[in-house]
Amino acid sequence: MSSQTWLRIGWRNLGRHPKRTVITALGLAVGYFAVVFIVGWAEGITAEMVENATGLVSGQIEIHASEYRPERSLYATIGGRDGTNVDQLLQTVSADPAVVAVSPRVYAGGLISSGDSTSAGMLMGIDPELEPSLSRFLDELSSGRLPVPGRNELLIGEEMARQLVVEVGDEVVVVAPGADGSMGNDLFQITGTFRTGLSEIDMSFAVLPFRDLQALIVLDPGRVHEVAVSTADPWIAQATAERLAGLLIPMGLEVEVASWTDLRPEMVEYVSLVDSFNFIIIGVVFVIAMFGVANTMLMATFERRREFAVMLALGTTPLKIVLIVLHEAAAMGLLSLALGAGITLPLMVWWHNAPPDVSWLYGELTAFGTLMRPTLRVEYNVSVWIQAGLALLVTALLAAIYPAARAARIPPADTLSGV
Amino acid sequence: MKRLPTSVVTIVAALCLGLVPAAAAQTSDVAREIIDRVDRVLRGDSSHGVARMQVVTEHWDRELVMEMWSLGTDYSLVRVQSPAREAGTATLMADDDIWNYLPKVDRAIKIPVSMMAGAWMGSHFTNDDLVKESQLIADYDIEVTYDGVLDGITVWEFRLTPKPEAAVVWGHVDYQVRQADYMPLWARYYDEDGELSRTMWWSDFRDLGGRFVPAVMEMQPADKPEESTTVVYDELEFNIDIEPSFFSLQMLKSHR
Numbered sequence: 001m002s003s004q005t006w007l008r009i010g011w012r013n014l015g016r017h018p019k020r021t022v023i024t025a026l027g028l029a030v031g032y033f034a035v036v037f038i039v040g041w042a043e044g045i046t047a048e049m050v051e052n053a054t055g056l057v058s059g060q061i062e063i064h065a066s067e068y069r070p071e072r073s074l075y076a077t078i079g080g081r082d083g084t085n086v087d088q089l090l091q092t093v094s095a096d097p098a099v100v101a102v103s104p105r106v107y108a109g110g111l112i113s114s115g116d117s118t119s120a121g122m123l124m125g126i127d128p129e130l131e132p133s134l135s136r137f138l139d140e141l142s143s144g145r146l147p148v149p150g151r152n153e154l155l156i157g158e159e160m161a162r163q164l165v166v167e168v169g170d171e172v173v174v175v176a177p178g179a180d181g182s183m184g185n186d187l188f189q190i191t192g193t194f195r196t197g198l199s200e201i202d203m204s205f206a207v208l209p210f211r212d213l214q215a216l217i218v219l220d221p222g223r224v225h226e227v228a229v230s231t232a233d234p235w236i237a238q239a240t241a242e243r244l245a246g247l248l249i250p251m252g253l254e255v256e257v258a259s260w261t262d263l264r265p266e267m268v269e270y271v272s273l274v275d276s277f278n279f280i281i282i283g284v285v286f287v288i289a290m291f292g293v294a295n296t297m298l299m300a301t302f303e304r305r306r307e308f309a310v311m312l313a314l315g316t317t318p319l320k321i322v323l324i325v326l327h328e329a330a331a332m333g334l335l336s337l338a339l340g341a342g343i344t345l346p347l348m349v350w351w352h353n354a355p356p357d358v359s360w361l362y363g364e365l366t367a368f369g370t371l372m373r374p375t376l377r378v379e380y381n382v383s384v385w386i387q388a389g390l391a392l393l394v395t396a397l398l399a400a401i402y403p404a405a406r407a408a409r410i411p412p413a414d415t416l417s418g419v
Numbered sequence: 420m421k422r423l424p425t426s427v428v429t430i431v432a433a434l435c436l437g438l439v440p441a442a443a444a445q446t447s448d449v450a451r452e453i454i455d456r457v458d459r460v461l462r463g464d465s466s467h468g469v470a471r472m473q474v475v476t477e478h479w480d481r482e483l484v485m486e487m488w489s490l491g492t493d494y495s496l497v498r499v500q501s502p503a504r505e506a507g508t509a510t511l512m513a514d515d516d517i518w519n520y521l522p523k524v525d526r527a528i529k530i531p532v533s534m535m536a537g538a539w540m541g542s543h544f545t546n547d548d549l550v551k552e553s554q555l556i557a558d559y560d561i562e563v564t565y566d567g568v569l570d571g572i573t574v575w576e577f578r579l580t581p582k583p584e585a586a587v588v589w590g591h592v593d594y595q596v597r598q599a600d601y602m603p604l605w606a607r608y609y610d611e612d613g614e615l616s617r618t619m620w621w622s623d624f625r626d627l628g629g630r631f632v633p634a635v636m637e638m639q640p641a642d643k644p645e646e647s648t649t650v651v652y653d654e655l656e657f658n659i660d661i662e663p664s665f666f667s668l669q670m671l672k673s674h675r
Contacts, residue, residue, distance in 0.1 A: 075478050113528035120533045173526045175519070181479040181541045182505060185521040 003327075007334075010327035013300070014335070024296040025336040028392055031289040032340030033347075035388040039278045040348060040378035044355070046271050047379050050234045052370040053267060054260045056196055057135050059103070059228030060237035061244065062263065063093070066256045068225060074108060074179055074217065076225065078255060083222025090130075090227065092247065098231050098240040101134040103127050105226040106210040108217045110176030110184075112156065114164045119203075121160065123176055125210030125224075134230045137196045138207070144168040144192025149209035154188040157202035158195045166190055174206070178218040186216055197364055197371040237261065278381075282388055286395040293399035297329055301407040308407050309415035318408035325404035326397060333396030337389055345385075351378045450561045453575060456601045465490045468628070468655035469500075474542045474648045483540065488659075494666040495549070499540070510539070510549070511671040517546050520671045527671055536588065543617070543638045543648040547588070558585035564593070573598040589616070600624070602633060615641040627655035 014021045054060040068076040078084050086104050094102045106125030111118050128146045132138050138146060138155070147153030154172065156164075166172060170190050178184040188208065196202055214221055229244070231237045237259035245257040261268045301308070308321055355375035365372050465488075472483045483505070489495040498509040507522035517530040530537075535547045558581055565576035575596045581587040590613055594606035606619045617640045621633035637649045 111528060111531070111534065113526070116529055118529050118531045118534075120531055120537075173521065173524050173528055175521065175528060177538070177541055179478065181474060181476065181481045183508065183519075183521070183540065185524055187524045187526075 006323060006327040007331055009324060010329070010331035013324070013328045014331055017300070020296060020299075021332065021335070024293060025332060025339055027292045028289050028333070028336030028396065029340035029343055031285045031395075032337065032388055032392050033344040035282050035285050035391075036344050036348065036385055037378065038281050039381055039384045039388075040352075041376065042274050042277065043379035043381055044377035045372065046274050048372055048375075048377055049367060049370050050260070050267065050271070052372070053264060054234050054237070055136050055230070056198075056371065057137050057201060058260070058263075059101075059134050060231045060234050061229035061241045061257060061259050063227040063229065063244065063248070063255050063257050064225065066254045069256065069258075072107065072225070074177070074219075077219070077223035078225070078227065079222065079253060081223075083220050083224070084253060086222060086224055089248075089253075092251070093227060093229055093244060096240060096244060096247070098236055098243075099229055100232050101130070101230040103130040103134045103228050104210060104224045105228055106213045106217075106219065106223075107225050108176045108213060110174055110206075112154075112160065112164065112206055113173045113175070114166045114170065117164045119160050119163055121156075121204045121206050123174065123213055123216075124205055124207045125213030126207055128209055134228055137194055137201070141192040142195045144190070147191045147208055147212075149211050152186060152188045152212060153191045153208065155192045155194055155207040156190060157205050158193045159199060159202040160204065160206065161190070161193045163203070168192055174216065176213075176217050178216070179223075180218045182218060184216040184218060198366060234260065278384055282384075282391050286391050289392075290395045290399045293329065293332065293396050294402060296332075297325065297400045297403040298406075300328070301325060301403045304407075305410055305415050308410050309412040312410065313412040313416065321408040321410075322404040325407050326400050329396045329400030329404075330393065333393040336396065337392050340392065341389070348378055348380065351376055352380060450563050450577060453563075453596060453601065454561060454577070457596055457603055464657075465659050465661045466628070466655065466657050467659045467661070468652055470650050470652045472540075472542060472648060472650050476541075476646045477643065481541070488661060488665065490661050490663060490666065494663055496666055496670060508540075509671050511666060511668065512549050513666050517549060518668065518671055525672070527668055543640055543646065558582055558587050559592070565595075569595075572604075574604065600631060602631075617641055623651075627652055628657045630655075630657060 063078065065076045065078050065080065067073070075081070078089070090102050090104060093099060104127055108123045108125075110121060110123045112121050113119070126138075128149065132146070141155070142158050144155070147155055154174065156166075156172075161167065164172065168190055171187050172190060173185060174188050175183060175185045194202070194207070210224065211221065213219075214223065229240070231240050238261045241257045241259035241262070245255070248255050248257065311321065312318070355377040357374065358376045359374040362374050364374060467486075467488050469484065469486050472485060474481050474483075481502070483502070484500040485497050486500055487495065487497045493512075493514050495512045496509065499505050499507065507520070509520040511518040511520070511527075517535075518527045519530060520527045530546050536545050538544070539546050539549060559579040560582055562578050562580075563575055564578045565574070567573065575598060577594055577596070579592040579594070581589065581591070588610075590609045590611040592606055592608050595604040596602065597604055602624050603621050605621070608616045608618070610616045617638060620637045620639070621635065622637070623635040624631060624633050626632075627634060632652070632655065634652045634655075635649065637647055639647045
């Protein structure tokens with residue numbers, strides 16, 4: 001007999017107790033849903049974290065002078081003391097096909113003061129034209145507008161504005177140690193405030209055009225501390241960084257091209273930890289499901305002891321009995337898989353495209369220094385869908401082995417005689 | 420208008436006091452007495468002077484000429500006379516607060532607590548060094564660790580260990596004092612792991628303003644041996660006629 005015939009027999013046997021079959025199949029289907037959903041959600045959280053860590057402020061790749069990290073010295077500019085041709089550097093970097101945005105940055109520690117209040121802060125010099133395409137934190141200012149170069153204008157974090165008791169339009173004094181040893185100081189007008197949700201940034205970052213910052217700290221126009229680069233996908237950042245390093249270092253620039261995977265190794269480790277959990281989740285869910293299936297199959301074979309006894313008495317081999325039971329389990333597995341996929345895939349498509357708001361479950365939270373929105377965002381992982389499907393079928397079959405073996409060993413004479 | 424002479428004195432006095440903290444409960448009477456004397460070397464009820472501060476770093480060298488006033492340990496005012504670009508820049512210390520006046524923007528800003536460990540005017544002194552001297556005396560236990568001849572000079576060496584409740588950034592401070600005239604020679608500041616963090620040297624001991632004092636002090640960070648800040652007193656007078664009201668924000672802002 002072909003396996004199709006065996007399956008058909010198995011399918012028909014399932015029909016003896018449609019309710020019991022459906023309930024068992026639903027159990028397996030829910031297990032399938034649980035695995036696919038949990039893995040998708042965990043990956044959604046990971047993706048959100050990586051995107052925020054790289055997209056909110058920093059960018060997927062950072063190019064620095066090789067001695068810039070970790071001290072972040074004011075003097076460690078790209079190209080050393082003489083600086084570099086910034087425009088040319090930006091062009092070279094953006095010529096790489098994987099690069100979608102690039103922006104120069106200058107950093108300096110400083111004081112921002114208004115009246116009696118003074119905040120110690122990080123002054124971040126940006127290019128107001130280029131920066132918004134790279135980092136998201138300036139996309140939606142909580143108030144005001146971006147600063148215009150050459151007009152001593154400044155953006156500060158919402159929390160800093162609160163501490164300094166200033167609002168858009170107010171003047172603040174900015175003081176920063178200059179590269180020549182002088183104490184750079186000037187008046188700046190606040191043109192807006194931003195909110196990242198990361199308190200250390202909202203409290204301590206002030207953003208201004210990098211030309212203005214260079215003037216304040218007496219840094220030559222060719223001297224920048226960082227070129228931030230954004231790639232289309234965070235996961236190609238590493239390869240892109242290596243390619244850019246191979247391009248820039250032969251040009252005589254002593255730079256370090258670091259992708260977020262280099263800068264945030266703890267996040268990479270977290271991602272691989274989450275990945276390794278996928279198998280554990282699959283294992284746990286289906287081991288639980290296995291006992292449910294085994295129970296059903298034991299009942300299904302026990303109530304048919306006489307039937308099996310007759311078949312054995314008529315000359316059916318025990319192996320065939322085993323095959324009948326296993327095919328019944330396989331049919332059950334296929335039914336469950338169809339049910340599971342039928343429930344799961346539409347929900348996954350829905351939640352992937354329109355993540356439901358789950359702020360009733362948890363509010364905005366920060367992990368690894370990045371902000372997480374409270375949405376039920378799920379990521380597709382087709383290989384997990386397939387693995388979970390195979391695991392479901394294997395579960396159904398494994399669960400049927402013991403009932404099948406028992407059915408094959410039924411003693412025909414004793415059973416039929418009613419003992 | 421007369422340019423007010425300034426205040427290296429204040430800083431020196433402040434630093435010396437910090438380095439040579441006064442007697443504490445566990446301090447032996449001898450140590451207490453010595454330190455008291457050393458303490459008095461640079462402390463007048465009030466002082467006024469002019470000093471040059473030379474800062475040498477890996478990236479730049481500069482010299483500031485400053486005029487300074489002080490009253491007790493709670494008040495001091497330092498005003499930069501040159502270079503011209505920074506003339507008028509001034510620092511006011513009143514109680515534990517520090518205000519910086521910036522003539523370019525004509526504003527005084529208060530240094531936040533979080534910046535007290537930051538450099539003062541680009542030097543190797545911190546803002547804390549300027550205000551902490553009075554507390555240091557109360558904050559440390561002092562013991563004599565050496566009493567004898569070193570390099571032909573009879574000296575004492577002391578170890579200052581912060582009292583448990585003291586808000587002090589150092590693990591301990593060692594210093595050496597010349598027995599002949601109670602002049603401090605050096606002080607070594609150690610961090611909480613016992614690593615040397617910075618060293619202060621005093622030299623050029625001579626009469627200034629009627630007192631025998633070290634006219635030169637040099638601060639040298641341990642992690643950057645090629646860098647240093649040297650303060651040289653050119654003029655110094657003690658017990659001048661000055662009131663606490665002198666140390667006001669209005670005075671801070673007056674250019675001359």
